[in-house]
Amino acid sequence: MNNLSQNITSVIRKTALALLIATSVTGAAFAASKVEGAPEAEHVDWSWAGVFGTFDRAQLQRGYQVYKEVCASCHSMDLVKFRNLSDAGGPEFSEAAVKALAAEYEIEDGPDVEGEMFMRPRLPKDAMPAPFANNNAAKASNGGALPPDLSLIAKARGHYSFKDLFMGRDGLTGGSNYIYNLLVGYEDEVPEYITNADAHFELGDSNFNNFFDGYKIAMSQPLYEDSVTYTDGTVATLEQQSLDVTSFLIWAAEPKMEERKSIGIKVLLYLIILAGLMYAVKRRIWENIKH
Template sequence: MRLSKIIIILFSFVFISNADSLSAAGGEAYKNLKPGFSFEGPFGKFDRESLKRGYQVYSEVCASCHGMKQLSFRNLSQPGGPEFSIDKVKEIAAEYFIMDGADEYGDPVERARIPSDRFQSPFDSKDAAKAANNGAYPPDLSLITKARSDGTNYIYSLLSGYEETMPDNITIDDALSYNPWFPGNAIAMAQPLYDEMVEYTDGTEATISQMSYDVANFLTWAAEPSMEERKSLGIIVMGFLIIFLILMFFSVRRLFEDVH
């Protein structure tokens, strides 16, 4: 077979499979809302208070279904994150329990967590997680903002974007919820946030939009806990390069002065 034919066949496969996935979806996902986050831009830093509130939302609401296995409790006290004190982190970790080892009779033993433990899934297995959620798996949230394009804004839009009434041309399974930001518009996660669902310790009003914003911020930090360090290193490198360029410019000029 000639190469051009093979290429045409390969291309048509790509188009056909794309067309299929488009028609399978219930509806087009909306464009993400952009509430504006302080970490955006080359000099941006995380808003610590928002990260602390975001942690509160994750732990009080999302953690009952979603784990964050890349994140340890001690990360919460690291510079560049919510920066809880280490004593506070010990207190937070101790609120969670974990099965660890066995006693002299071989029975599993439960112990309070310590700062080096991670935020594991609350379910014992993937099957148990699915069984509790109508067959859908609540994904680990450690890297979710990186796993979705424009992740932070997407998560903000998804969480604050559940709508009770849906357009007439869309029908979805009873076990699913309508969410115009989710690809396909029908999501197996029931609306997780409602006004005043958490009581923020800093007195901020816990609206759906505020909680969505704070938890999206927290999940962005969790996916890249050293973002601030990376940005400040980038600025130092750029500064060095600019100084280097200026020095090169003058030394090349000096060099050519002597030539003629």
């Protein structure tokens, strides 16, 4: 009875473990499986991923340029202030450069001593300018669709998979891969794999994107080759711009990531050493105690 029950217990434990692994693996497989013939989403090897990952400053600066010249014509970024652009762990523009960037836009201020509101150039303390006065204005200009604020978009998209548990993948890679693939995933015409699977697929006023849920996206393709001319001479392919702006969006959503990781390594090292010391003391105390 004893041996039998132990065997059964161990079998149950092993099955449980196997099933757990199976569910997480198949779960991931289902998330990835799409209509037959659909292009595979690319998994980008981001510089900022991983426990030691840091942003590429030049990339963040290029990403800001893409945001500013393309995205910002429809999307706001309310939570990011100009001063953040010179913060450590970000694009790290010089303070003078940030002042100049901010001054390109005006903001309403006041009231002044006479009680009048007035316009003044933006200062580093001010937020990025929003393209529309309010959501209704934004919808009216975009065929009824509201372009979402981009401050947190990188954390608000994608999903966290069990694979994110390891190597400090941060759960952010899901959102960033989604954004990157979305930006490069537009098609001029409905591809064959869709018409083969669903003869009644109609695009209507929408645009086709391989990686958008349901394939129909209100946003028309935002980036093309040479949509911007990089000041640092980097060739502005569609992929390059998409990578750059996605990294910028990750930074915008998680501006303290570098600080977080660099402190984290020290904290974990400290705790691991502390645990070792604790274990040594505990062993010493229990040395001659049978338990």
